[in-house]
Amino acid sequence: MKYEVPVLDPAPVSTGSVLLEADNMEIQFNLRGRTLTAVRKASLQLRAGETLAIVGESGSGKSVFAKSFLGMLDRNGRISGGTALYRGVNLAALKTEQQWLAIRGRRIAMVFQDPMTALNPLKPVGEQIREAAALHRTMDKEASRLVALEMLERVGISEPERRYKQYPHEFSGGMRQRAVIATAIACGPEILVCDEPTTALDVTIQAQILELIKNLQRDMGMSVLFITHDLGVVAKMADRIAVMYAGQVVEEGMADEIFYDARHPYTWALLASLPQLGIKGEDLFAISGTPPSLFRTIKGDAFAPRNPLALKVDFEYEPPFFQVSPTHRAKTWLLDPRAPKVEMPETVKRLRQKLKDKKAEDIAASGTGKAKARKETSR
Amino acid sequence: MTAIENAMAKIDIDPALFERAPFDAANAERTGYERYSYWRSTMRTFLKSPVSRFLLVLMLVLTLFSFIYPLLSSLDPNVVSLDLATWNQRPGKGHGIFGTDPLGRDIWARTWYGTRTSLTLAFVIAFFDVGIGMIAGALWGYVKKLDRIMTEIYNVLTNIPQTVFLVLLAYILRPGFWTIVLAMCATGWIGVARFVRNKVITLRDSEFNVASRCLGTPLKRIISMNILPHIVSLVIMQIALTVPYSIGAEVFLGFIGLGLPVKTVSLGNLINLGKNNFLLYPYQLAWPTLVLSAVTISFYIVGNKFADASDPRNHV
């Protein structure tokens, strides 16, 4: 059977309009003879020029979800339902390598989590970047080498000529991740998927890398899909946030909306878990229980068993999305008009207050340059 | 998408359901558990392939038959016939299932007795290899001071070509059952020891073992869950892979003249005798070869497949 190479719609997508739309995607894995449904009908919209952060704990399906946009699921996995439309092409329907070559790198590129293992240990770093650059453009060896050098400079690696010839083990952790980022952007992608790129790095380096990604996004006009479990990172990076739990997107909205006006009990729980909200002398908040086994079909709301604020209907029927604002929606029965009024927990209210206070401080100090310094030292 | 959601909101749901539900902490913990049994996964992965299943059965059948046959049959593999008419008889028609050899001996009986001898040889070698290797390897892994010396010994022993060493020992100690055992074990044990030593080191320092000890897991459980599986896998693999190796060595030594005594009925001797008459009486080589190949191939493949299956990374 001949699979056609996808023809992407070349029309420019204006900033703010939807670039990639995933609809009701279901991804399953065959594991030891049983079927695991890692992503259970999740939907997502990535808009041009924005940074969308997918937040969730381990096992929420966020990595798998993002990998499916590059066709990089493990061998025992498959997309069993849903669509992922990108420039008129349904990524979920692509099957052969030939088809994916039109997308990978050139349109959608990925930054991996562990820079130690993402680079080929036996090849000079510069060569690996050059490979990426040469793949997606027709140019001779010298030209692609220059592009690679330029990329090294762009990501903030000093002495690019010297560094070009070095091997990955001669780079420090932070520099390696910069090199990985350089490799990813050398392809000139439209969408950059970052799979927890700072998790394996020191906190001090984290801030630098995040700053780098933000700048690159702005300069190169990319859209960034940022996967993380760290809300602190999200606060720095995201324009919009999608919260995932047990294979589904449970809440989606602008960053401000999520931090100030979250509506899903799981988002509340996530926000409440931030250690910065702890009060001296009191126990830190932690979500009780564990995520459900995805080998079984889940009835109702997946978060219900762990949710002290759950309604009886949560155990019976899966809640639909309720629009809170044109840009904000959440998948919880609490937003149904028939549900009792439930206030967000105290801890989350405290967060809201803290954020408001900080913003006020920043505005007040913005003229003196202290704001930038303060931004650097928080988190 | 929105349409479906809106439709759902309008589904007739009993308004009583919109009450707060009681929170059950136990329920919150329950649903995340996934049981994993190392052995069950190993066996599952191993038996997944129809080739493995078939060869496992073949291997067991051949082994059992060769050990049971002497008890069932009255044919004596050693009895030499003085009646010329019974010499070099083709198979069939009252002359045996596999025919007779130049001395009138029944090849069918000799094949099975030979298989039994060869398998016994292999099992004895495996027994000593694993026995000595495991003890040496465990000590090597645990006692740090031994590492330097053992590594030197390892380097020396592995530098020497196995075939040459085998030949040399067989030459010096004169051919025989125990000579071969000694020769093969002398170079075989170090391989097992090295394997065990590596496992011991990774297990000794592994974080999950430290964690187990911190949690107060009793030693018996640590051994049975973390250490024993590796050892049992090792033993099974070693036995399975020693069989083709020792039979090969036996045939080779027989060819050079350093094999088992000619009087002994073994596959090696059968092959070497049979090849002499191959052009005239091909069946004398063909049938024992067939049985030998069945034995070695099944043990070899089963051994390798089991080795793959017992690696937890393949338990998907």
Place this chain on the structure above:
Amino acid sequence: MLYQRLLLPLILFSGARMKAYIVKRFFESLLTVFFVVVAVFMLLRFMPTDGYFDRDDYTEMSEAARNAYLRTLGLTDNPLVQLGRFVVNLAQGDWGRSITVYPRTSISEILLEKIPYSLSFGLSAISISIVLGLLMGILMAQYKDGIVDGVGTAYVVLVRAIPSLIYLFLIQIWVTKLLGWPMLFNERNPVSWILPAISLALPNIAWYAIWLRRFMVDEENKDYIKFAVSKGVPRRTIMFKHVLRNAAVPLVQYLPSQILLTVGGSLIIESIYSIPGLGGLLVYAIRQQDNPLVQALVLIFSVLGIFGVFMGDVLMVLVDPRIKLGKAAKSGGHA
């Protein structure tokens, strides 16, 4: 000698630390050779002394005459003295004399005559097996779990599980009959060179194929390969530029020793094809119980093996940029 010529360029063109490592490994190999020499020597001394006599001589000579003869051979002296003498002689190129195979002929003469044959077959077998073996390994890894992989695996199983004597013998019988080729080796008939060389290569082809496939499959699962895939590198390029190149590194360590060790096979092949080489000589020497000759041959084969391992270690260090030499380098590359 040959290995001095190979080592020289290595030593000249590498850095200081590399030189130090090479020299260190070389001396370690020498040490191993020494151990082997001592071990072989000692072991042989434990043999019953009838190995030193021609069969007829043994039965005819009297006890006293035998002892006198042994004394002239120096076999009644203290073993350590004998060892010393042996080593000194070896250094001077004197390997002793053969007793039963070529009575009273200098062993070094015999060796020089036989070496060219073993060498030429050995080298041809090496070239054939490297080319075919690596090719097969690549194909098997690339089309993993496909037909090519299946056929390749079947070949490897047959060659590794079935004793080599059997298939080498059958090949000799059937192929010569089928193609009308001569069954025995004859120097002057070029056709008779082909089959032994190919047969000698068969086990090695299997060995290279399966190991290369294994290393390639291991590399394929690594993260950097996944990253390369996400960049949009086509699979074919990944296979050759990343997987194969990286898999070659561990393989390179084992190549030389395999090369130098087509011994077991060569013993059988030289015997069944009547090739006048070292392997056949060993078989004959054993049958004739010619101790000095057996000793010399065992030594040669052992040295070849040791040298092969040494070359492998050096090659590996040259090829892998991650290995840092110096104080961090431990003895040997194996443990």
